[in-house]
Amino acid sequence: MKTNEGKYTTIHYQKYLKIEELLSAQVLRSEQLGEPAHEEMLFIVVHQVYELWFKQIIHELESVIDFFTDNEVIESSLSVAIGRLRRVEDILKLLVEQIGIMETMTPLDFLDFRNYLFPASGFQSFQFRAIECLLGLPEEQRLTYFGQKYSSVFTEDKQKRLDDIYAKGTLLNQVNAWLERTPFLELDGFNFLTEYQTAVNAMLNKETTAINESSYLTEKEKKMRTEMAGSTNTYFKSILEESTHEQLMTEGKKKLSYKATVAALFINLYRDEPILHLPFQFITCLMDIDNQVTNWRYRHAQMVLRMIGNKIGTGGSSGHEYLAKTASLHQIFTDFHGISSLLIPRSELPTLPDGIRDQLNFHFNTKK
């Protein structure tokens, strides 16, 4: 049992958690201005709780990014990273739920103190922006106002901290580099893409034959369905032709490099191989986090519509309209969702040569 001696001193709950400081940080502006508004306490507490959870999310994301920075991710780090990302996902779920508590305040109650808040706005949440940057939201993808940089509302010091996140490498950048290092795509005479192309062609041919031979479909329906099957073909083009992928990248429609996308496809297709379980779970975590952030954006936008209708925001945006657009525009790991269009049934999967299967049972690492 440790005592007061040495570095293991005892500490009181209140002091350890700085409860006094924490509980003295709810200062109602409406009270200060002599017009106390009961609901302002809820408004402040909910925002502060969000900021605390943002702090925890940043703590987790930074640690996960650190696992990737030395160009090698060992399996044990990957499972710790997955654990931390799952935690981030759970926190985000809680944050989506919390919107319901904010909504117990009526729009009329909000008007009792909204005027005192100008021009304070969620736009000025540094930690929210830091989370977006850590995840890897590309700057050029951001919806901004008055031609100003998204970070212009912060002090120079804070702007630099956000720039530094991009300079150090976001989660998206690090995951891209990690995927690019994936071995197995071209080993021992096995060329994954060539084999995959053959399997895709066989699958598409089967689909077209099934349509044409169907006794239930009319000629018109057959024509329509064959055309639809043809448009599926264009998804496959982006993975089978590097130039198509590059073009989509320049148009901002793809974020992962071609090589990384092929690796992500390989991991998705052969996820049943033991060594690919963790990489597959990791990719799934990233999609889940993206989904939860999108859920939050959507729920927040709906709450804003309910609270202030179509009024502009205190930060000067178009309010609900802006927020609703960010729900789709500010997604980050969309390339992983796109992989689903490229999947083929297990029955069509090219069989892996024994040599490669042996390695997949062993370790997932560029080092022999």
Ligand code: HEM
């Ligand atoms: C009555 C409740 C709320 C209203 C009416 C509201 C309103 C708005 C509006 C209109 C915007 C757009 C920017 C602007 O022009 O100001 C915004 C952005 C934002 N709000 Fe809220 N908000 C509310 C609660 C919250 C809560 C509880 C949080 C939690 C931290 C939050 C975080 C944010 C963030 C991070 C943004 C920036 C989003 C982005 O740019 O993608 N808001 N809010």
